[in-house]
Amino acid sequence: QVQLVESGGGLVQAGGSLRLSCEASGRTFSSWVMGWFRQVPGKEREFVASIIWSGVSTDYADSVKGRFTISRDNAKNTVYLQMNSLKPEDTAVYYCARGRYYAARSIREYDNWGQGTQVTVSS
Numbered sequence: 001q002v003q004l005v006e007s008g009g010g011l012v013q014a015g016g017s018l019r020l021s022c023e024a025s026g027r028t029f030s031s032w033v034m035g036w037f038r039q040v041p042g043k044e045r046e047f048v049a050s051i052i053w054s055g056v057s058t059d060y061a062d063s064v065k066g067r068f069t070i071s072r073d074n075a076k077n078t079v080y081l082q083m084n085s086l087k088p089e090d091t092a093v094y095y096c097a098r099g100r101y102y103a104a105r106s107i108r109e110y111d112n113w114g115q116g117t118q119v120t121v122s123s
Contacts, residue, residue: 006095008117022078022079024079045107053074081121087121096113
């Protein structure tokens, strides 16, 4: 059974940085597409970034492109989201999930969601 656990969230000032981690259980992690999404109360969960199984290809939402970097360490069954130049509008609960195919951006194409980690950016 696949289980994903996010960590690394917290409170940071605008312009600061955080690195989120998502550790997965499952022997076939290295073959998975992985994605990060975020959600604020009252809004739909939105795509942030995804990464192909090898880590060679990545995809980003326009709102985070150039500021966020997704990466993975298959030896550690972990995917990361490095977030730089954070803005108050980045405040959300961040989730990782397993994708059905690379560059999928719809939540319907992802499963095995983690519990989420809160990121709060103060102005």
